[in-house]
Amino acid sequence: MAGIESPHLLAGTGAPRGVTVLGSTGSIGCSTVDLLERNRGAFRVEALTGNRNVELLAKQAIDLGAKLAVVADEGL
Numbered sequence: 001m002a003g004i005e006s007p008h009l010l011a012g013t014g015a016p017r018g019v020t021v022l023g024s025t026g027s028i029g030c031s032t033v034d035l036l037e038r039n040r041g042a043f044r045v046e047a048l049t050g051n052r053n054v055e056l057l058a059k060q061a062i063d064l065g066a067k068l069a070v071v072a073d074e075g076l
Contacts, residue, residue: 016044025050025057033060052076 019036023029029050036043047068050057054071061069 016042018044018046020047020049021045022049023051024048024060025053033064036064 021029021032021036024033033048036045045061045064045066047070048057048061048064048066049070049072050060052071052073054076057069057071060066
């Protein structure tokens, strides 16, 4: 019997799925970041975005190895 492939891995490659989290510093975004941290091998974080919480966004980006972090608030 063939094994069931993880739905988080790219079909046929076994490679982690690349993801971008919009609003990673909000409540739903923080829950998503928590899920990504608990499943590091299944996902590759391409980018994170946040509105104003620069310190949290920077911490998330470093912890997850994100290639890009974007702050939306132009006034910062």
